[in-house]
Amino acid sequence: MIYIGCDHGGYSLKLELMSYLEKNGFEFSDMGCNGEAVDYPDIAEKVCEKVLESEENKGILICGTGIGISIAANKIKGIRAALCADWYSAKYTRLHNNANVICMGGRTTGAGSAVEMLDVFLHTEFEGGRHATRIGKIAKLEEK
Ligand code: RB5
Numbered sequence: 521m522i523y524i525g526c527d528h529g530g531y532s533l534k535l536e537l538m539s540y541l542e543k544n545g546f547e548f549s550d551m552g553c554n555g556e557a558v559d560y561p562d563i564a565e566k567v568c569e570k571v572l573e574s575e576e577n578k579g580i581l582i583c584g585t586g587i588g589i590s591i592a593a594n595k596i597k598g599i600r601a602a603l604c605a606d607w608y609s610a611k612y613t614r615l616h617n618n619a620n621v622i623c624m625g626g627r628t629t630g631a632g633s634a635v636e637m638l639d640v641f642l643h644t645e646f647e648g649g650r651h652a653t654r655i656g657k658i659a660k661l662e663e664k
Pocket of ligand 1: 527529
């Protein structure tokens, strides 16, 4: 299951991404907002709590720059949120970081790039191996 959320700065881009999800038959749940002013940490928390319910789940978070919402998401234990602005990063954050949340900036990233990034993010599996060791070390940092 995919959980998607945004603040007011990410609302327009969220609509574009939801349209991609719908057209491509992905099951997803929209966790807000609906364009009204909200605080991005609240949306990050809502989406990430759902993502953590299953290892198969993914999250999509969008604010104006993608920065605030990615910082907030990465405070939550078990979340590996990647702020992406290019296709290569969106691909490799799945291959190497096993990112479970992709973050984007609604005021910094065009819809075309965003859709391409989301597409590769959702279709790329974690490579494991030496990268799993590194993910394990990130998990240990969460205990500090
Ligand atoms: C909201 O105006 C804006 O600060 C927010 O969307 C985001 O860019 C924060 O990082």
